[in-house]
Amino acid sequence: MDLFHRESLGKDTRTGRECKFCSVLDPNFGKRDPLDRLVVSNLSDTAAAHLTEDGYVRHRIAELEKKRASGKFDIILAKSA
Numbered sequence: 001m002d003l004f005h006r007e008s009l010g011k012d013t014r015t016g017r018e019c020k021f022c023s024v025l026d027p028n029f030g031k032r033d034p035l036d037r038l039v040v041s042n043l044s045d046t047a048a049a050h051l052t053e054d055g056y057v058r059h060r061i062a063e064l065e066k067k068r069a070s071g072k073f074d075i076i077l078a079k080s081a
Contacts (some may be wrong), residue, residue, distance in 0.1 A: 019055070021045040025062040040076065 003063065012030040016038035022045070023029050036055040043049035 015041060016041060016051055017041045019045045019050065019059065022055075022059055022062055025066055 018037045019039045022032075022037065026032075033042040033052075033054070036050070036058065037051050038051045038055065040046055040051065046062065047056045050059055054055035
């Protein structure tokens with residue numbers, strides 16, 4: 001072992017993994033920047049778990065598209081004059 005490398009203890013883990021939610025619902029998932037696909041490995045597949053802001057936004061858009069496709073919007077807009 002030289003002075004520039006530490007001894008590996010076998011406990012290193014990955015900091016990110018691909019978001020399963022986005023990979024299923026986003027048809028352009030494969031074209032995303034690699035960092036935009038990743039979520040923190042020990043969190044669930046939520047928008048907040050994404051490592052980048054662009055990944056967060058694209059996850060939220062996928063959630064809205066899923067909700068729109070199911071027809072379950074709980075928002076009632078007030079009628080204007």
